[in-house]
Amino acid sequence: MLIKSQPDKHGAVIEMTPMIDIVFLLLIFFLVATTFREEEREMQVVLPFASSSEPISTMLKEMIVNITEDGGIIVGNRRVDEDELRSIVKEAVAANPEQKVTVRGDRGTVYANVIRVLDACKGEGIQDPYLDTVLQE
Numbered sequence: 349m350l351i352k353s354q355p356d357k358h359g360a361v362i363e364m365t366p367m368i369d370i371v372f373l374l375l376i377f378f379l380v381a382t383t384f385r386e387e388e389r390e391m392q393v394v395l396p397f398a399s400s401s402e403p404i405s406t407m408l409k410e411m412i413v414n415i416t417e418d419g420g421i422i423v424g425n426r427r428v429d430e431d432e433l434r435s436i437v438k439e440a441v442a443a444n445p446e447q448k449v450t451v452r453g454d455r456g457t458v459y460a461n462v463i464r465v466l467d468a469c470k471g472e473g474i475q476d477p478y479l480d481t482v483l484q485e
Contacts, residue, residue: 393417396455398481411440413469415453419461434468441473452480 393414413433414422421428423436440447449469453462462479469477 393452393454394456395452395480395482397484399484410448410450411437412450412452413465415451415457415461415465417454417456419457421465430464430468433465434472437469437472437474445473447474449474449477450480451477 393416411423416422421430421433423433428436437447437449451462451465451469453465466477466479
């Protein structure tokens, strides 16, 4: 029978393979989650140009309202009317009084459509809606 006279100097061994697997799975999860979040910004809405456009903050609680060229209102990839928009915004403000809203109006839409959406947002408690534009090069 072989008996070790000294204790093992290396101590516990940490396996790196499962840890690397978990890191790669987390990386894939966050890449996929980010792709789904950006889907609303990639809709077929042609934004107007502005000379001093600022980058869009991608805050977790930001609501994006798209206005199509024909004046349709789209929230969360779903076409809604003005009354539905008001109720959605009202619920969001009730849950979070600091709710942020980004309005993305197509450059070909009538300005009255943008005003109609801004008025609905302000009427339901949004303090400063953000108008999204693209920097003209």
